[in-house]
Amino acid sequence: MAQEQAKKSEDLGLVPVGKTLPILLVRARDVLLSYWRDVLAEMNFTEQQWRVLRVTAELGPLDISRLSSETALHMPSVTRILQTLDKRGYITRRRDEADSRRSWIDVTDKTREKMAEAGKHSDAIYGEILASFDESKMDELIRLLNEFTDIREKQSD
Amino acid sequence: MAQEQAKKSEDLGLVPVGKTLPILLVRARDVLLSYWRDVLAEMNFTEQQWRVLRVTAELGPLDISRLSSETALHMPSVTRILQTLDKRGYITRRRDEADSRRSWIDVTDKTREKMAEAGKHSDAIYGEILASFDESKMDELIRLLNEFTDIREKQSD
DNA sequence: AAAATGTGATTAACGTGTTAACGGAAATGG
DNA sequence: CCATTTCCGTTAACACGTTAATCACATTTT
Numbered sequence: 001m002a003q004e005q006a007k008k009s010e011d012l013g014l015v016p017v018g019k020t021l022p023i024l025l026v027r028a029r030d031v032l033l034s035y036w037r038d039v040l041a042e043m044n045f046t047e048q049q050w051r052v053l054r055v056t057a058e059l060g061p062l063d064i065s066r067l068s069s070e071t072a073l074h075m076p077s078v079t080r081i082l083q084t085l086d087k088r089g090y091i092t093r094r095r096d097e098a099d100s101r102r103s104w105i106d107v108t109d110k111t112r113e114k115m116a117e118a119g120k121h122s123d124a125i126y127g128e129i130l131a132s133f134d135e136s137k138m139d140e141l142i143r144l145l146n147e148f149t150d151i152r153e154k155q156s157d
Numbered sequence: 158m159a160q161e162q163a164k165k166s167e168d169l170g171l172v173p174v175g176k177t178l179p180i181l182l183v184r185a186r187d188v189l190l191s192y193w194r195d196v197l198a199e200m201n202f203t204e205q206q207w208r209v210l211r212v213t214a215e216l217g218p219l220d221i222s223r224l225s226s227e228t229a230l231h232m233p234s235v236t237r238i239l240q241t242l243d244k245r246g247y248i249t250r251r252r253d254e255a256d257s258r259r260s261w262i263d264v265t266d267k268t269r270e271k272m273a274e275a276g277k278h279s280d281a282i283y284g285e286i287l288a289s290f291d292e293s294k295m296d297e298l299i300r301l302l303n304e305f306t307d308i309r310e311k312q313s314d
Numbered sequence: 315a316a317a318a319t320g321t322g323a324t325t326a327a328c329g330t331g332t333t334a335a336c337g338g339a340a341a342t343g344g
Numbered sequence: 345c346c347a348t349t350t351c352c353g354t355t356a357a358c359a360c361g362t363t364a365a366t367c368a369c370a371t372t373t374t
Contacts, residue, residue, distance in 0.1 A: 021295075022189055023208065024302040026229045029182045031309050046332090046359065047179065064323065072183045077360055079324055084359085101322045101369050132308035138178075141301045144294060145181040151289035152188050203362090205330065221353065234330055236354055241329085258339050258352045 035129060039121045043114060048073055050118075052081050053090060053111050061094070061104040090114075192286060196278045200271060205230055207275075209238050210247060210268050218251070218261040247271075 033047060040047060051071045056062065059070065064082070068075045082105065085091045090111045096102040107115075130138065190204060197204060208228045213219065216227060221239070225232045239262065242248045247268045253259040264272075287295065 019299065019303075021299065021302075022186060022204065023229050024299060024306065025182050025186045025189070027306045028302050029179060029186075030229065031306050032179055032182070034309060041333095048360065051180065065321095072180050072187065074361065074363095075323070076325080076362080080360075099322080099370070103323085129308070133305055137301060137304070141298075141305065142176065142178065142181060144298045144301065145178075145185050146176075147294070148290055148298065149181065149184045149188050151286070152191060198363095203329065222351095231331065231333095232353070233332080233355080237330075256340065256352085260353085 032129075035125045039118065039125070043118065048077065049081050049085060052078065052085065053107060053115070056091065056105055057107045057111060057115055061106040063096075063102050063104060067105060189286075192282045196275065196282070200275065205234065206238050206242060209235065209242065210264060210272070213248065213262055214264045214268060214272055218263040220253075220259050220261060224262060 036047065040050060043050075045053070048071070051073065052067065055067060055070045059066075062070070064075060064078055067073075068078045071078065073081070082091060082093070086093065090108055092106050092108060094104045094106075096104060193204065197207060200207075202210070205228070208230065209224065212224060212227045216223075219227070221232065221235055224230075225235045228235070230238070239248060239250070243250065247265055249263050249265060251261045251263075253261060
């Protein structure tokens with residue numbers, strides 16, 4: 001039965017799926033989120049909402065296109081997320097004087113308070129992860145991911 | 158202005174978001190999918206549907222729980238995906254004789270044909286990626302991701 | 315200036331992510 | 345046995361992923 005399965009896999013001429021980059025990336029993200037799940041649930045944010053808030057707090061007033069690229073979220077998602085964060089009082093919008101299509105997003109003080117709380121959790125989580133996965137490995141992983149991500153930009157199409 | 162932004166980031170006591178593992182993992186997945194997008198669109202499959210088919214083809218008849226863990230998709234997603242793949246004639250379901258809660262999923266010949274076509278694309282894509290990102294780096298990346306993913310299982314909670 | 319083209323953001327439609335709850339069918343243990 | 349618990353899978357509800365279409369405003373072209 002195990003042999004039969006191995007044969008099948010060979011017949012298809014494909015790499016075993018479980019060892020495949022897309023699934024590994026999903027799994028890694030799941031592991032990472034498992035550390036944050038409780039913290040996020042307690043603050044009543046999704047991971048994506050949190051990303052929007054962190055980027056906005058860090059990079060100050062920015063427009064939605066930039067927010068989209070910095071957070072690696074598609075613009076439709078950013079639009080929706082900003083709508084709910086706006087209702088809940090975590091962000092502000094200001095129309096650009098010169099170009100009224102563009103609006104500038106920033107966080108409120110309410111957000112900055114949440115952020116300060118979360119900073120402690122962040123340190124704790126990071127420490128917990130580094131206890132199982134050395135900082136040197138983490139650096140190398142981040143380096144390789146950055147390099148992998150850049151392979152698209154270096155091409156001429 | 159750039160200084161002001163840097164100060165903000167420091168004040169929050171957080172690592173720059175863009176260099177952060179969750180976003181890097183998302184970006185890496187996006188890059189990977191960008192190579193597959195056209196192929197998948199042409200076959201009229203989503204990446205997740207394709208993952209389900211590949212795992213099922215490779216690991217033969219399996220139940221939905223196993224399919225879920227092998228594909229790194231949540232069970233509700235697998236349920237929905239199987240419903241649409243079933244309607245389109247790509248999978249079969251057979252209830253377990255002994256335990257009628259369980260059902261065994263397998264692919265149809267129609268799927269195996271698609272898979273054979275895609276095998277060629279797969280090789281081409283893999284080659285294209287390895288032209289920009291050495292196989293040794295790829296192996297190291299995969300090794301690190303596997304190791305990172307395992308940190309959760311090695312804990313006692 | 316009017317027409318054509320381009321751009322920032324939103325909406326629409328459908329599929330997946332995520333959590334909780336539910337239904338039915340085993341297994342367990344009084 | 346019957347009640348309880350556990351387990352497999354599905355449904356429900358809401359948020360995000362993804363692509364295409366749309367809207368409003370800017371820019372360019374003639």
